[in-house]
Amino acid sequence: MNEVIQTILNHRSHRHFEDKQLTDEQIKTIITCAQSASTSSFIQAYSIIGVRDKEKKKKLAEIAGNQEYVENNGHFFVFCADLYRHTIIGENEQIDVTPSIESTEKFMVALIDASLAAQNAAIAAESMGLGICYIGGIRNNLDEVTKILKTPERVIPLFGLAVGFPTKLNEKKPRLPFEHVYHEDEYEQNKEVYLGQLQNYDNLISNYYEERTDGKRKDRWTEQMARMLDRKSRMYMKEFIQKNKLDRH
């Protein structure tokens, strides 16, 4: 197993960091790695905002549901889908790019582009001995986040990435069974097989929690998911995205 695969498989989220900032060189390496990812038709439809300002970090931590590691880390990056750049390009080249830019297709392209870049950043950081945690919680209130980061229209902050020098080694949580996530030639058509895989995974996760909490917790994964999805969350999103003139048609 090579060093790259070791790094990838060794991933776990980190939520406790030393009070020590990343160097400018580390930040530059992480961003350069992010930019090295593939991009759909060379569109490069994303931007990354690094947040150093303590007040801003504090506010972002509150928005994310008081996640203190959003405030206390080695550096906090915000990955944004960005089609503002291409809006400006259209203006300069005097071409009406609006119908294209406002399509669901281009919204998807920007999300995918930003995410591929982010994962490169995450792996690069981890390879340097740093710990990372993705922060979807900034989507709790994007109206506020866009004000804090002063992003123009058509720039959507998607998630944060807290990076830092980890102080505590978390455990890895087992993922869905390989054969449940990976299909060959066609999606699994046999529902019994499909449900059986989920049940096996439920047992695995239930045991995982039971062992780690002295029996206090033993919820199944499907139970966890149903509970989570029973709560509607961030239902303002469609309106927000469309107000930002994306995903409109």
Place this chain on the structure above:
Amino acid sequence: MNEVIQTILNHRSHRHFEDKQLTDEQIKTIITCAQSASTSSFIQAYSIIGVRDKEKKKKLAEIAGNQEYVENNGHFFVFCADLYRHTIIGENEQIDVTPSIESTEKFMVALIDASLAAQNAAIAAESMGLGICYIGGIRNNLDEVTKILKTPERVIPLFGLAVGFPTKLNEKKPRLPFEHVYHEDEYEQNKEVYLGQLQNYDNLISNYYEERTDGKRKDRWTEQMARMLDRKSRMYMKEFIQKNKLDRH
């Protein structure tokens, strides 16, 4: 510079592969690495379909605009946003998860999850000496692709990943300037600075093409982008996604 960062920075797309298939072990390693990526609230909202069947690969290559490397490669993966799994979970747990699952927020979550997984797969493959190419072209006709792969409702094939033993070393294309993609504390507010960065990049790209084509080609990046965005493409996407009961409200 460690091996991981070297692998990431060495990325380029490959479109010519030996006639040699990946081993099952290589496929398993790539998928396991994909699954090792972060996932929003442990939701794991994606699936991956490996395509071996020659007829299916041929059809996918046609859909992607006759990209022959979709047909001829070491293995072809299709990364899908997947909220079908969670639909089934809702049914089994007798909880109405529909409003949550059909939200724009959860559509975004699934896209991000699938993309983070894909980039892990890409890096893992590259670390094994394999070449990769993302194939957005499958989105030219998702109605057909979902028939070929027999995906249920709420499974959206997002892009392919052609992987194989590369026969030709492509060049890396220079990315947008670091300071144009990376902002600190807030998005760049000075439009002159912003435009200046784009102009510098235009010169860089123009020279890049000129040198490599003996002066036959010297288009600027912004020109390329405006031209691309002038063509409306895949405008059926919103209807397709909503027909698949995602991104509805």
